[in-house]
Amino acid sequence: RAKSRKTWMLIQLALFYVSIGLKVLFFTREMTKEELEWRVGAMACGLDYGDLMKGRVSAQGMDYFESVMKEIFASGLFIISPKAEGFQGFKSKIEQHHPHIIIHDYVKAMADDAMGDNFRGDEHRYVARVFDLVVNYVNDKAKTPCFLCGHANREGVKGKGKSTREHAHSDHIVRRVDGAFRVICNKAENKIAVVINAGRAFPENIGFTMKGTICHGFGDIISNDTRWVATFDESEDEEDASKARNGGQQPDPATTKKSTLDPTKFRRKFKKK
Secondary structure (H helix, E strand, C coil): CCCCCHHHHHHHHHHHHHHCCCCEEEECCCCCHHHHHHHHHHHHHCCCHHHHHCCCCCHHHHHHHHHHHHHHHHCCCEEEECCCCHHHHHHHHHHHHCCCEEEECCCHHHHHHHHCCCCCCCHHHHHHHHHHHHHHHHHHHHCCCEEECCCECHHHHHHCCCCHHHECCCCCHHHHCCEEEEEEEECCCCEEEEEEEEECCCCCCCEEEEECCCCCCCCCEEECCCCCHHHHHHHHHHHHHHHHHCCCCCCCHHHCCCCCCCCCCCCCCCCCC
C-alpha cells in the first residue's frame, strides 16, 4: 500500500548490488531523479532522513554525505531513469545502459502511458499486457533480473498478506512473475514484513520481519516470524481512529528523533568493488 516504504526497500536492494560491483538501472516514476538521489545518499550513510530534510545535520556530516553521493554516482553503477515513454522507453534505457539488475519503482506507470487519455479503458488489460511485455523482454532478450514494484489491493486485506488478491490492478501479475512479494509496514513499531504470496521459484507463505527505521538500521532482520501481520490491520484501524480523535496526523517516530550523525561511526560505509 501507499507509504509502506517500498521505495526505501528498492534503494537498499540497489545499494547492495552496487556495493558488489553490479550495475543497477533504477526507474523512478513517483519522484524526481534528484529526490531519489537524496534518499540513496541517506540510505548509504545510514542517517536519519528526516534530519537531513530539516537541516539538522552538521557541516561535517553534510560533507560526508556529499562525498558518499559523489562516490556512488561517479561509479557509473547506479543509474536513475525517470523515463516516461511506456514499455518502449523502458526497453530503450535497458539497451542503452546494459545493466546487471533492473528495478522499476512503479510498473503500473507503463500501463498508464499506454492508456494515455483513454480513461475508460480496461485498466486490468493494460496492466496485464505490460507485464507480458516486460517479463518476455527481460527473460528472452535482456536476460536480466528485474524487480517490479506496484501497489497493493485494499480488497486483498483479508488475505493478511498471503493472498494473490493483494496485488492491485491485475491477477495476471502473479501468473507471470517468478515470485510475488507482499510488503506490510508497521510504522508505529518501525518494522516491515516481507511475505511471499505467490511464486514459481519460491515456497509460498514464508517471509521475514525486518527493521524499518529510515534509514539507520533499515533492513536488519528482526525475525523470521510474520504472524503479527494477522492482527496488524485491526491495530492500524485503531491508530487511524486515534489520529481522527486527535485532529490530524501523528508524527512518524522514524523522523522525530535527534540526529546522531557522526562520519566516524556509521553503521556501514558505501564501498564499490
